[in-house]
Amino acid sequence: MTLSGRYFILLLISGFFYSCDNPHHTQSDSDGLVLEKTSDTPPMNVIFILSDDHRYDFMGFTGKVPFLQTPNMDKMAKEGTHIHNAFVTTSLCSPSRASILTGQFSHRHQVVDNQSPVPDRAIFFPQYLQKYGYETSFFGKWHMGEHHANPRKGFDYWVSFKGQGVYYNPTLNIDGEEVEYTDSTYITDLLTEKAIEWLGKRKKDKPFFMYLSHKGVHSEFSPAKRHQDVYEGTKPQYPPTMFPASADTTKYNYKDVPDWVKKQRHSWHGVDYMYHGQINFDEFYENYNETLLSIDESIGDVLSYLEENDLLESTLVFYMGDNGFSFGEHGLIDKRHAYEESIRVPLLAYGGGQLLQKDSVGQLIQNIDIAPTILALAGLEKPANMDGQSFVPLLKGETPEWRDRIYYEYFWERPFPQTPTVHAVRTDKYKYIRYYGIWDINELYDIENDPMEMNNLIRSEEHQPIAKELRADLFNWLERTGGMQIPLKEDRGARFDHGYKNTY
DSSP states (O other): OHHHHHHHHHHHHHHHHHHHTTTTTBEEEEEEEOBOOOSOOOOHHHHHHHHSSSSOOOSSGGGGTOOOHHHHHHHHHSHHHHHHOOOOOSSSSHHHHHHHHOOOOOOHOOOOSSSSOOOTOOOOHHHHHHTTTTEEEEEOOOOOOOOSSOOTTSSSSSEEEETTTOSSEEEEEETTTEEEEEETHHHHHHHHHHHHHHHHHHTTTOOOOEEEEEOOSSOOOOOOOOOOOOOTTTTOOTTTTTTTGGTTTOOOGGGOOOOOHHHHTTTTTBBTTTGTTSSOOEEEEEEHHHHHHHHHHHHHHHHHHHHHTOOTTTTTEEEEESOOEEEEEGEESSSSSSSSSHBBBBBBEEEETTTTSSEEEOOEEEGGHHHHHHHHHHHHHOOTTTOOOOOOOTTTTTTOOSSSEEEOOOOOOOOSTSSSSEEEEEEESSSEEESSSSSSOOOOETTOOOOOOOOOOOOOOGHHHHHHHHHHHHHHHHHTTTTOOOOOOOOOOSOOOOTTTTTT
């Protein structure tokens, strides 16, 4: 075959994949934002409130933390709908936030860590809302690779900050202009104030979508001054897997805990050397719960505004965490791994007039489902390149066909090399976790009977068929969705991790 012939075939192939990834791209509509209307009912206003590192059971009504009071989250759960089996596809800030905006798995949108920027070709669901008549706004943490806070596509009004931001005296980018705040201005309060201010000034003849994306409760936790020390002296309930030496060996199969987990105990993200010895566990736990209080108050302020302005009938409010967080389980803190406290998140829905017919939804929901759900509330079909699906029927009390398992992926990061590349599949009954590139043991848990993941069944002869089945299922999913590539990133700067600090 001639060189020109090969080139022609490459052009055909590249055009095919481009059209597959952009199914609505046509010559007559170059932005690729064409969707079918699925409903003639008035589009619903939507407010999506996202917090950072809030694990699924740290809310007052769950009873997990006896002293924790979250009256506004409790209200959403009691008077609205609590989705109690909500998960992320990757338990890390940037990948999770990109999955929320694109409706795609991390290996599809390619934001695989906190340094990877969103590809230019990515389409965020608010772009569709804009095109079909919504007024849109964004407030808070973006944090996807880029080292700036400039406005991003999909939003008519923009308020953000660089990277992780700060808790006190932030600098905000407001529609392209940087504004510095002083006098102990607290970020959660400021973002809430700006969001409510926008609600009052928006165009009243258009439906609206507001994305309130908090920094809290990201470490290193720093509560509002009014909440400092309100939980002073309270004691954590240490999980049974936190101290293996004192654990019941008949229940905790510590010998089959992966070696990387055991070693991580003495690291930045381990209970024996937390943040390289800069803080103790009890103080860390207290600060987290105190910092969470301002997030709950923010939710309350937004709900109060909607109630006072007769907007609850026409507005559905979601509250969600971007990933979970460990507090001593298996000797770990932070997230990234595939244990329950890392991959599960709070998800609440409130308002929407008569839409919500269920006080609790038990099906397996993931962050990739947020985008198609909000589009459905706008009366729009799901774009073909989204991996998630709308759970509006579940909120309505209907019984559609639904997934019976969720998939998880995390890719090794050089800044925090303690956690390896992880892939996992979880059903209502079992969870299988596979580690890539290390000589270590994989994990299989009977989640139904062992919710604390204390007994790794990977050696159990009885459970070999289920382990084999779930492993095959995991690879079928990766093959089916184009996830068989492990991303390689360039090393930057000296090493930070304990034991090898300042080496190259």
